Amino acid sequence: KALKTRIESINQETCEPGEENSFFICDLGELEKLYINWQKELPMVKPYYAVKCNPNPKILLKLKELGLNFDCASKSEIETILSMGVDPSRIIYANPCKASSFVRYAQDKKVMKSTFDNVDELYKIKKFHPDSELLIRISTDDSTAQCRLSTKYGCDLADVESLLEKVKELQLNLVGVAFHVGSGACDFTSIHTAVKDSKFVFNKAKEMNLPELKYLDIGGGFQFETFSESTKTVRVALDEFFKEEIKTKKIEVLAEPGRYFASTALTLASHVIAKRTIADNESMLYTNDGVYGNMNCILFDHQEPVPRILYHNNDFKYYEFDSTSKSLPVIGGQKKYPQKVSIWGPTCDGLDCITKEYYLKYNLEVGDWLYFPNLGAYSSTAATTFNGFQQHSDFIYINSIEDKLL
Ligand code: PLP
Secondary structure, eight states: HHHHHHHHHHTOOOOOOOOOOOOEEEHHHHHHHHHHHHHHHHHTTTEEGGGGGGOOOHHHHHHHHHEEEEEEEEEHHHHHHHHTTTOOGGGEHHHOSOOEEEEHHHHTTTTOOOEESSHHHHHHHHHHHHEEEEEEBBBBTTTTBOOOTTSSBBGGGHHHHHHHHHHHTOOOEEEEOOHHHHHHTOOOOHHHHHHHHHHHHHHHHHHHTOOOOEEEEOOOOSSSTTTHHHHHHHHHHHHHHHHHHHHSSSSSEEEEEEEHHHTTEEEEEEEEEEEEEETTTEEEESSOOOHHHHHHHHHSSOOOOOOOEETTTTEOGGGGTTGGGGGGGSSTOOOOOSEEEEOOOOOSTTOOOEEEEEEEEOOOOTOOOEESOOSSSSSSGGGOGGGOOOOOOOOEEEETTTTTTO
């Protein structure tokens, strides 16, 4: 109904420039369902939502209400979360390499939990936030992840001892271990190895007479599609290496999920603004969102947004989607949709291509709409205004649990 009102109110002949802009449908009920599922699969792990993934205020508020904590990467993210009335103890400043001014800000705002992975950062923390509660971030094998992080962050196990020596020497407050197996992780054996490596650090700290560590931060990397598999690995690994500590509440386990919460909650609807006919059944479609806008995730996050037809011939067609259509052209024996298209964003750059080859059921025209499901993670957060296209990321909010428009 919300879609109908929105789309049918746009008159091609008379609408103001921008009224036909792309927009998101954001399902706050989906966040609730995802959290319930999280609690079911990982009841012993407290999620700190990674704000960077999608800092939409209504999403943040909903997650706050559900009881999630927050992982912030910068001063501005901390500011956003604090301005929502969240207590600083519910924030982890999970960026191992921070600007000095941001560290001072964290100290001023009493954000205590933070990560580090190198000696230089320890000197900075000693100077600007000496009481900070530090988690040492260790590297992981993230070679099969969609977005690698350990190429940039995390210390080798071989360097742990010297880092802990430095912590001791500077009389800093080490409270735990953190890791991240890469965003969009698909090899879950790396979770098992990372939990095992964390145990090595816990033991090393004990050997070196540092105060007992209290936190294990298992990072992000979770996705809806593989959640039951990845969380099973987490449970098995925690049971193998930290069973007693968890049972006796000697340690708290936390995580920094971003994609798991944001991805499936948002769908992007985008308008076909131009078309170049190549042949009867082949065309190039230009939509008003693309690689420089909300689909920057194609470049930065290696996503492949799947186009579906939302509106064609003055009618809604989204119910006709066949989820196998993406692979139809290459699977022998299956019906192939007749319209071959490439889909492009609105900027003048040839890089601004959403998909080079796709097969649609209908021959779309200017004025039709496409939609792209599961586009909430690392999308609007990094959109640019390149070529003067304002990406205001307009949102329609729904709650699928209460079946209502918000
Ligand atoms: N924590 C840190 C430190 C990160 O860098 C990221 C993503 O880059 C996340 C959490 C969120 O990861 P994901 O979206 O894969 O859950």
